[in-house]
Amino acid sequence: MITVQNLSLRLGGRQILRDVSFTVRKGDFLAIVGPNGGGKSSLIKCLVGLIKPSGGNILRDTVDARDIGYVPQIKTLDRTFPARSIDLVVTAMRGSWPARISPRETNTSLDALQRVGADRLAFESLGSLSGGELQRVYLARAIIRKPSLLLLDEPEAGIDVFGTSDLYSLLDEYRAETDVAVVMVTHDWEVAFHHASSVLLLNGDQISFGSPNEALNETAIRNAFGHVGHKHGMLSGG
Amino acid sequence: MTEWFQYDFLTRALIAGLLVGGLASYYGVFVVQRRLSFLGAGLAHAALGGVSLGLLLETEPLVVALPFTILVAITINWMRENTRLSADTAIGILFAVSVSLGIIFLSLRDQGSADAFAYLFGSILTVSKTDLWATIAIFAAGLLTLRKLWGRWAYATFDEEAAIADGIRTSRDQYIFSVLLAVTIVVSIKVVGILLIAAFLVIPAASARLVSHSFSAMTLIAVLAGGSSVLAGLMLSYTLDLPGGAVIILCQTTLFLAALMYSRIHS
Numbered sequence: 001m002i003t004v005q006n007l008s009l010r011l012g013g014r015q016i017l018r019d020v021s022f023t024v025r026k027g028d029f030l031a032i033v034g035p036n037g038g039g040k041s042s043l044i045k046c047l048v049g050l051i052k053p054s055g056g057n058i059l060r061d062t063v064d065a066r067d068i069g070y071v072p073q074i075k076t077l078d079r080t081f082p083a084r085s086i087d088l089v090v091t092a093m094r095g096s097w098p099a100r101i102s103p104r105e106t107n108t109s110l111d112a113l114q115r116v117g118a119d120r121l122a123f124e125s126l127g128s129l130s131g132g133e134l135q136r137v138y139l140a141r142a143i144i145r146k147p148s149l150l151l152l153d154e155p156e157a158g159i160d161v162f163g164t165s166d167l168y169s170l171l172d173e174y175r176a177e178t179d180v181a182v183v184m185v186t187h188d189w190e191v192a193f194h195h196a197s198s199v200l201l202l203n204g205d206q207i208s209f210g211s212p213n214e215a216l217n218e219t220a221i222r223n224a225f226g227h228v229g230h231k232h233g234m235l236s237g238g
Numbered sequence: 239m240t241e242w243f244q245y246d247f248l249t250r251a252l253i254a255g256l257l258v259g260g261l262a263s264y265y266g267v268f269v270v271q272r273r274l275s276f277l278g279a280g281l282a283h284a285a286l287g288g289v290s291l292g293l294l295l296e297t298e299p300l301v302v303a304l305p306f307t308i309l310v311a312i313t314i315n316w317m318r319e320n321t322r323l324s325a326d327t328a329i330g331i332l333f334a335v336s337v338s339l340g341i342i343f344l345s346l347r348d349q350g351s352a353d354a355f356a357y358l359f360g361s362i363l364t365v366s367k368t369d370l371w372a373t374i375a376i377f378a379a380g381l382l383t384l385r386k387l388w389g390r391w392a393y394a395t396f397d398e399e400a401a402i403a404d405g406i407r408t409s410r411d412q413y414i415f416s417v418l419l420a421v422t423i424v425v426s427i428k429v430v431g432i433l434l435i436a437a438f439l440v441i442p443a444a445s446a447r448l449v450s451h452s453f454s455a456m457t458l459i460a461v462l463a464g465g466s467s468v469l470a471g472l473m474l475s476y477t478l479d480l481p482g483g484a485v486i487i488l489c490q491t492t493l494f495l496a497a498l499m500y501s502r503i504h505s
Contacts, residue, residue: 050399050403066405070400070403078396081396082451082455083453092404096390096392096406097390099389099457100454
């Protein structure tokens with residue numbers, strides 16, 4: 001599905017990523033975990049094609065950019081932009097902003113929104129949505145093209161705990177139905193441990209990669225974060 | 239109203255005014271949503287440098303202003319993309335450079351700078367046949383952007399990264415936008431004047447933003463507001479014998495206040 005080999009990235013004279021290698025197969029759920037500034041979001045942006053890596057390879061089964069569903073961090077959304085949820089969802093079908101939406105596009109968008117439980121939000125203004133609602137709209141936008149790879153950048157940022165658990169349930173359901181591969185940046189170790197099939201621990205360098213049990217071992221976490229926090233106790237116990 | 243069409247110069251003023259009013263408002267929606275209100279002022283003052291050079295060289299000032307303004311627009315874009323400076327800093331620098339050049343060019347002339355006032359404050363009744371054809375051409379270019387570029391510009395305005403991820407070449411599109419905006423500003427000089435062009439770009443779009451829930455509605459309402467305020471402004475200025483550009487902007491301000499009240503009542 002996607003294989004990353006010895007990827008490195010330098011931005012503005014600073015080494016962001018060094019020697020990162022991993023593989024994601026159909027149906028996998030990879031969680032990318034690590035401290036702030038560890039290069040997690042930069043790695044996702046390399047996978048989306050927004051940043052060109054300085055070294056290494058990203059090998060994919062298909063080169064079609066439309067085969068990727070991308071959910072960016074919602075905190076970057078411009079809430080002053082006059083838009084309805086359906087306008088945003090249709091951008092994924094058109095690759096541009098819609099002036100008028102056809103009945104066929106309306107139906108397809110409503111189906112995608114319904115799938116994530118957000119069809120009632122279709123004609124609501126984006127600026128009026130809560131973080132959780134917005135995340136659902138972005139997820140509908142990401143799945144409307146039936147991608148084989150879903151990339152999510154810290155989807156839990158800006159959402160309360162209940163909204164977050166809803167989101168992971170939706171992701172699990174969708175993954176079970178479609179066999180889509182999911183790559184998600186998260187700062188939540190618990191999510192990585194309980195929902196992901198593999199974990200990449202990153203702190204500029206690749207600290208570990210493997211099943212959650214293997215990748216989130218005490219040595220790896222100490223290497224990544226410089227200490228073992230209270231959550232590690234939970235993980236060891238869980 | 240009918241007496242307007244008895245005089246060629248009034249008919250030309252009306253048509254040119256309506257076209258640039260609609261067009262400036264069309265580009266204005268992107269300017270407002272990208273928080274680039276200062277860009278209009280920056281490019282208008284770049285045009286002042288070109289107009290002054292044209293006056294010094296005793297040639298048609300707007301013909302010199304056109305490449306001058308396009309060059310400044312491209313430079314602003316280049317600085318934003320290739321340096322650590324933000325767009326408003328780049329605009330601030332080029333604004334000052336252009337005005338300085340304009341002042342020097344004017345000071346080098348023997349005749350003084352009195353005729354530069356027509357460009358600063360606008361002189362819509364002096365719109366020539368050539369000016370009108372130039373306006374029609376740039377309006378036609380604006381219409382052509384509706385088919386593909388409007389959607390791509392809007393997408394990049396909403397979220398540039400998402401647009402890039404979908405394969406849109408946002409940098410190239412932004413250069414096209416800057417050049418078209420620069421040309422629109424130059425052809426608007428006779429209608430509203432250099433000093434008021436920034437308002438001409440911003441006020442109809444800002445008014446439309448207050449009453450719109452979608453970007454397509456915002457665009458349509460801004461164009462209608464821009465065109466109708468030119469119509470009302472020209473008629474009022476003719477009746478009251480006041481400067482056209484200033485009256486047009488005050489008509490736009492009236493529309494803005496109405497939009498503000500409407501949005502407050504409905505929020």
